[in-house]
Amino acid sequence: MDTAPSERAIQPVFRFAPSPNGYLHLGHAYSALLNEALAAAAGGLWLLRIEDIDTTRCRPAFEQAIYEDLAWLGLSWPEPVLRQSTxxxxxxxxxxxxxxxxxxxxxxxxxxxxxxxxxxxxxxxxxxxxxxxxxxxxxxxxxxxxxxxxxxxxxxxxxxxxxxxxxxxxxxxxxxxxxxxxxxxxxxxxxxxxxxxxxxxxxxxxxxxxxxxxxxxxxxxxxxRQGVTHVVRGKDLEPAxxxxxxxxxLLGLPTPRYLHHDLIQDQAGEKLAKSRGSTALRDLRAEGLTPEDLRARLGFAPRHS
CATH class of the missing domain: 3.90.800.10 (Glutamyl-tRNA Synthetase; Domain 3)
Incomplete structure (x- = not known):
């Protein structure tokens, strides 16, 4: 017999929400892969969201690069993608x-x-x-x-x-x-x-x-609005x-559960950041790095075909 909606287990929903104000780097790759891995382990799904409210810094070319970089990593996501600017x-x-x-x-x-x-x-x-x-x-x-x-x-x-x-x-x-x-x-x-x-x-x-x-x-x-139940993001956002x-x-909205992961750092011990010119995924790809190389570098298991 079917279970009433109120009695059904809520499907876990994760999300990766980059801003298209620069090219993705290793820190973004780690967060995206971790969201996908945790969503899979929980039997849930993960969403891609484009946080492009800052029209002075966000660019269509950077948004397109996000899709290309994530697809190169072997990731896929439900469509349509929510874009905050709309x-x-x-x-x-x-x-x-x-x-x-x-x-x-x-x-x-x-x-x-x-x-x-x-x-x-x-x-x-x-x-x-x-x-x-x-x-x-x-x-x-x-x-x-x-x-x-x-x-x-x-x-x-x-x-x-x-x-x-x-x-x-x-x-x-x-x-x-x-x-x-x-x-x-x-x-x-x-x-x-x-x-x-x-x-x-x-x-x-x-x-x-x-x-x-x-x-x-x-x-x-x-x-x-997207029914997100689990938020996985960097430790720098924990105070937020x-x-x-x-x-x-105040708004009567549900509070997701939160995981704040460690940040990927550069050789100087600083967190990777677009504003600091951290090496972009597209540059690593141009240097010959493969998705499996990157997964191994970040501590994720290889993707099985």
Whole structure:
């Protein structure tokens, strides 16, 4: 007899979500292969998602290279691929819901404004607190705009960012009388509960001036819309999980389980990064490296034909 949908086991869903702002390197290959391997071991599937909201840095040529590099590795994925640049309506809806809760406020400050405000506060030798990414934490850096002031700026065509009021958001969570936690999982299947600390992010930007959304908001919305149950990504993104957990609670979205893997490093001990010009997969391929060579180099078993 068929089982009711509510009683069926939920199929695990993993995702690999690169940004097309440069060519993939070994670190991306490791993350993609690990997602595929863990999805296969769990009897689930993995999705490819293109996180291209940053139109100033993302390029069609880099997106095409992502497809080519992953196919060269022997990976395949369900179609169509979700591209964040086509999903702005979903992000606007999430922002509107947070705004209706009184959790957002407009911010017109530029990076130069913020840097100047930090310098003034640090003149006496004190160090202004930073978020996990190293950016100066809000609130208290610049004066908040009123809605009337914000509307006047917008009517003149001046762009605004929207920040999360962290104090109000945390007060709303506290009223739930339920701890804000997320679940860490390992490749071996072990689970542990982690207490989230989103307050270390301060009043984070959820909608940038130039793109109307942010990585943090978009990734949370997309994971929920795509039914992602397991997020596998680098350790550098582990602090962001606290913030994502908060946004998921506020928006009434499910919280996936998370695994944050070690980062591939270069000979200097630095993590590989597009911005640092790390050797791209396409360059390794041009040098004669085969997919099996790369799998062995990264610690994955050969793919059986």
């Amino acid at each position: 999903e702005q309506a979903a992000y606007r809806d999430a922002l509107a819901r947070l705004d209706a809760m009184g959790l957002l406020y407009p911010c017109a400050a530029s990076r130069q404004d913020i840097a100047a405000a930090v310098a003034r506060r640090e003149e006496g030798g004190a160090v202004w607190p930073r978020d996990p990414d190293g950016a100066p934490r809000h609130p208290g850096l610049v004066e908040r705009l009123s809605r009337t002031e914000a509307e006047a700026l917008r009517s003149r065509g001046e762009p605004l960012a929207w920040r999360l009021d962290m104090e109000r958001a945390l007060a709303r969570i506290a009223a739930d009388d339920s701890p804000l936690v997320w679940t860490r999982f390992t490749a071996g299947g072990e689970l542990s509960t982690v207490a989230a600390q989103p307050e270390r992010w301060g009043d984070v930007v959820l909608a940038r001036k130039d793109i109307g959304t942010s990585y943090h908001l978009s990734v949370v919305v997309d994971d929920a 999980t606290d913030l994502h957990c908060l946004l998921q609670r």
